[in-house]
Amino acid sequence: MSAATTRSRTPDRLCAEAIDVARTAAEEVAYPGIVGEHLGMVSEGDRVVTHYFECKEPGYRGWRWASTVARASRAKLVTLDETVLLPGTDALLAPEWVPWSERLRPGDMGPGDLLPTDAEDLRLEPGFSGEDEPAPNSAVSDDMAELVEAEDIEVTAGTPANLPMAPRRGSIAAVAEELGLRRARVLSRYGLHVAADRWEEAYGPQTAMAQAAPATCVSCGFLNRIGGTLGQAFGVCANEFSPADGHVVSLAYGCGGHSEAAVMPAPPRPPQPVIDETQVDPFPLRPSPDSGSVSVAPDESTAELGHS
Numbered sequence: 001m002s003a004a005t006t007r008s009r010t011p012d013r014l015c016a017e018a019i020d021v022a023r024t025a026a027e028e029v030a031y032p033g034i035v036g037e038h039l040g041m042v043s044e045g046d047r048v049v050t051h052y053f054e055c056k057e058p059g060y061r062g063w064r065w066a067s068t069v070a071r072a073s074r075a076k077l078v079t080l081d082e083t084v085l086l087p088g089t090d091a092l093l094a095p096e097w098v099p100w101s102e103r104l105r106p107g108d109m110g111p112g113d114l115l116p117t118d119a120e121d122l123r124l125e126p127g128f129s130g131e132d133e134p135a136p137n138s139a140v141s142d143d144m145a146e147l148v149e150a151e152d153i154e155v156t157a158g159t160p161a162n163l164p165m166a167p168r169r170g171s172i173a174a175v176a177e178e179l180g181l182r183r184a185r186v187l188s189r190y191g192l193h194v195a196a197d198r199w200e201e202a203y204g205p206q207t208a209m210a211q212a213a214p215a216t217c218v219s220c221g222f223l224n225r226i227g228g229t230l231g232q233a234f235g236v237c238a239n240e241f242s243p244a245d246g247h248v249v250s251l252a253y254g255c256g257g258h259s260e261a262a263v264m265p266a267p268p269r270p271p272q273p274v275i276d277e278t279q280v281d282p283f284p285l286r287p288s289p290d291s292g293s294v295s296v297a298p299d300e301s302t303a304e305l306g307h308s
Contacts, residue, residue, distance in 0.1 A: 014047075015070065036055065125185060192229060
């Protein structure tokens, strides 16, 4: 162990005794009443000592005021180096900061909110920008020229190569616009996979609803097909009683609202009542003597219990 290391571990006497100087500096940074009792000191090096004081500020449990004092060689005056508020071993700390792009969750965006998209977003890739479009006086192809001549009634001066400007229906930009491809960026293959995984997790064949369903959505009459690549595996549910109404569902998803799950039979209609008015049903005013539980005595006056 070197002599410098030995000296650094031994606090300087004058710096160690400068508790009042360190406390006064901490109270100037905070204010009186917030700086508590002296908790100890640590030697930072030759003639450099840090004093720690309790922090009584509400909400800063376990934090400590640290005032570092120092003394020049062969000097008897102790000077202040710095005063900071530092967390202790059991301090109450704020959670680690997370960027907003990682904190954002589906449903957080409200009316008027703007969600900027990263220029290098892996879910997107460049779409058709028109840079590869041929010059205005060039013919795209023989087939396209014939199509323009047949369908565009304004083209009467010959082939597109001889026209002063390219016909709109014969340009790549017009075809791209009709197909919905003239966008700055479109979904990349990664974006397609991410969307498919997210939709399958919510309304896919592995959900509890799909496991208990009588049939899948591919045979349901309430399924509305979508176009594009994702249309091969997904559609939109249009059953207002289904839990997936208005959501993109997997073709392998299913629920109890399947259109062919159970066809309810029409309730049987009871026949109309028939009243026979040609016959008369006799109804005795008094019951027959042998129909009661107690026999009738010949003479009611001589009967012991009478009639029941």
